[in-house]
Amino acid sequence: MSQESQVLVENEHNHDVPDGSGHGYLTSKDGYLKRLRRIEGQVGGLSRMVADERYCIDILTQISATTRALESLALELLDDHLRHCVVRAAREGGVEAETKLSEARDAIARLVRS
Amino acid sequence: MSQESQVLVENEHNHDVPDGSGHGYLTSKDGYLKRLRRIEGQVGGLSRMVADERYCIDILTQISATTRALESLALELLDDHLRHCVVRAAREGGVEAETKLSEARDAIARLVRS
Amino acid sequence: MSQESQVLVENEHNHDVPDGSGHGYLTSKDGYLKRLRRIEGQVGGLSRMVADERYCIDILTQISATTRALESLALELLDDHLRHCVVRAAREGGVEAETKLSEARDAIARLVRS
Amino acid sequence: MSQESQVLVENEHNHDVPDGSGHGYLTSKDGYLKRLRRIEGQVGGLSRMVADERYCIDILTQISATTRALESLALELLDDHLRHCVVRAAREGGVEAETKLSEARDAIARLVRS
Numbered sequence: 001m002s003q004e005s006q007v008l009v010e011n012e013h014n015h016d017v018p019d020g021s022g023h024g025y026l027t028s029k030d031g032y033l034k035r036l037r038r039i040e041g042q043v044g045g046l047s048r049m050v051a052d053e054r055y056c057i058d059i060l061t062q063i064s065a066t067t068r069a070l071e072s073l074a075l076e077l078l079d080d081h082l083r084h085c086v087v088r089a090a091r092e093g094g095v096e097a098e099t100k101l102s103e104a105r106d107a108i109a110r111l112v113r114s
Numbered sequence: 115m116s117q118e119s120q121v122l123v124e125n126e127h128n129h130d131v132p133d134g135s136g137h138g139y140l141t142s143k144d145g146y147l148k149r150l151r152r153i154e155g156q157v158g159g160l161s162r163m164v165a166d167e168r169y170c171i172d173i174l175t176q177i178s179a180t181t182r183a184l185e186s187l188a189l190e191l192l193d194d195h196l197r198h199c200v201v202r203a204a205r206e207g208g209v210e211a212e213t214k215l216s217e218a219r220d221a222i223a224r225l226v227r228s
Numbered sequence: 229m230s231q232e233s234q235v236l237v238e239n240e241h242n243h244d245v246p247d248g249s250g251h252g253y254l255t256s257k258d259g260y261l262k263r264l265r266r267i268e269g270q271v272g273g274l275s276r277m278v279a280d281e282r283y284c285i286d287i288l289t290q291i292s293a294t295t296r297a298l299e300s301l302a303l304e305l306l307d308d309h310l311r312h313c314v315v316r317a318a319r320e321g322g323v324e325a326e327t328k329l330s331e332a333r334d335a336i337a338r339l340v341r342s
Numbered sequence: 343m344s345q346e347s348q349v350l351v352e353n354e355h356n357h358d359v360p361d362g363s364g365h366g367y368l369t370s371k372d373g374y375l376k377r378l379r380r381i382e383g384q385v386g387g388l389s390r391m392v393a394d395e396r397y398c399i400d401i402l403t404q405i406s407a408t409t410r411a412l413e414s415l416a417l418e419l420l421d422d423h424l425r426h427c428v429v430r431a432a433r434e435g436g437v438e439a440e441t442k443l444s445e446a447r448d449a450i451a452r453l454v455r456s
Contacts, residue, residue, distance in 0.1 A: 029164060036161040043157055047150045050143060056195040057217045063188045064224040067181055071228070071454055074177045079447040081170040082428075087439070090432040097429070103171045105421040110178040112413055112453050113341065114185070185340055193333040196314075201325070204318040211315070219307040225340050226299055227455065257392060264389045271385055275378045278371060284423040285445045291416045292452040295409055299456070302405045309398040331399045338406040342413070 028080070035073055042066040074111055078104070142194070149187055156180045188225055192218070256308070263301055270294040302339055306332070370422070377415055384408040416453055420446070 043066060049059045082104060089100040157180060163173050196218060203214040271294060277287050310332060317328040385408060391401050424446060431442040 029167070032164045033161055036157060036164065040154060040157045040161065043150060043154045047147060047154065050146045050150065053143070056191055056199065057221050060188055060191060060195075060221045061224065063184055063191075064221075064228040067184050067188075067228045070177055070181050070184070074174055074181075075447070075451050075454060077170055077174060077177075078450065079443070081174075082424075082446065083443055085170065086424075086428075087432040087443070090429040101421070101425055101429070104424065105417070107171050107174040107178075108420065108450055108453075109417050110175065111450075112417060114178040114181045189333070189337050189340060192336065193329070196310075196332065197329055200310075200314075201318040201329070204315040215307070215311055215315070218310065219303070222306065222336055222339075223303050225336075226303060257395070260392045261389055264385060264392060268382060268385045268389065271378060271382045275375060275382065278374045278378065281371070284419055284427065285449050288416055288419060288423075288449045289452065291412055291419075292449075292456040295412050295416075295456045298405055298409050298412070302402055302409075305398055305402060305405075309402075313398065335399050335402045335406075338403065342406040342409045 028076075032073065032077070035069070039066060039069050039073070042069065071111070078107065078111070081107075142190075146187065146191070149183070153180060153183050153187070156183065185225070192221060192225070195221075256304075260301065260305070263297070267294060267297050267301070270297065299339070306335060306339070309335075370418075374415065374419070377411070381408060381411050381415070384411065413453070420449060420453070423449075 042062065046059065046062055046066065049062060086100045086104055089097040156176065160173065160176055160180065163176060200214045200218055203211040270290065274287065274290055274294065277290060314328045314332055317325040384404065388401065388404055388408065391404060428442045428446055431439040
């Protein structure tokens with residue numbers, strides 16, 4: 001819940017930005033949504049494979065493909081985030097830059113370890 | 115396509131097994147289906163987060179959680195597979211045991227590297 | 229320490245095996261030692277890169293190569309382990325088979341998550 | 343070899359920086375060297391485990407610990423790099439900022455996939 005409200009505050013903050021830039025990933029929002037629909041389809045396919053009692057190894061192959069698709073999406077989102085939010089904060093400096101860098105470090109650690 | 119037909123042959127083969135055991139994961143089929151529905155919900159949640167232009171870092175956190183859920187599922191499926199198909203093949207020995215061990219090795223490598 | 233003594237017991241146990249087969253990986257012991265020396269050299273190279281104040285990105289590239297070399301070694305050791313210790317235990321059945329399968333599952337999970 | 347020369351050029355470039363800041367990681371150079379010596383010791387320990395024919399699962403546990411130590415080091419180096427080189431380039435802007443961001447993206451992808 002506290003994460004939820006932090007996000008809303010964040011969004012409001014961004015909507016206040018004069019140039020309307022908001023979150024970096026918006027530039028390719030449709031591309032991200034398209035890829036997420038494909039990943040949702042892959043997970044639906046996994047359910048059908050289990051329901052049809054398909055061979056374990058084939059299900060594992062499909063899980064690896066789905067995980068890789070999620071990882072690629074995460075890497076692209078992170079790149080967008082560094083190029084927009086982090087670069088903007090770096091230019092402004094101060095506490096905001098420090099916060100953005102710490103957040104990016106933690107998000108990268110979660111990706112590497114997941 | 116050739117992978118498709120290999121799976122069907124595999125299924126037929128398993129249905130021939132006198133004790134009707136089939137694939138090991140069947141024992142917990144409902145559990146797997148439940149977890150996959152939850153993962154499908156997580157991916158749907160990711161689409162809504164992007165559509166609502168939520169903060170990148172929160173989307174990345176949710177992607178890491180989804181990837182971890184898929185990995186846990188894969189580890190459990192693999193454990194079932196080792197305990198049933200691989201152990202059965204190991205007892206029978208011969209070409210079938212060799213095939214099952216090579217398949218397991220390749221599936222583990224894909225999981226470690228994805 | 230308790231892990232240490234468990235290993236010694238394990239070794240003694242294996243030396244009791246009539247056919248003297250011991251751990252599966254012994255068949256390629258020299259190969260493993262050669263690869264570990266190369267990995268030790270890669271880590272030594274990393275120390276020299278830091279001492280010489282080389283560019284971060286190049287150090288990170290070298291760390292990724294070292295991690296991949298360790299992972300490949302682990303995957304081969306695990307394959308040897310499944311083909312020898314686990315298959316042997318599967319044929320014997322009982323508590324020993326159960327123990328070996330649980331150990332393998334945990335080792336695979338550590339590899340996937342590290 | 344071409345990578346080698348690129349690094350030397352990079353180093354020269356950094357030595358030209360008026361404030362003598364160089365690579366960000368230099369601030370904790372001793373800390374990195376100490377950790378790398380410990381990792382080199384872990385790899386040496388792995389060689390002794392194989393030479394002593396220790397149990398596979400214990401060797402795999404030690405490999406996972408070594409991989410995690412390398413990953414933690416990489417994450418800290420990357421954080422230093424983002425905080426120093428990338429932030430500096432972001433402030434200067436232009437081609438240099440673009441280069442640094444692309445390099446960081448590729449290094450993160452290698453870490454996530456290794």
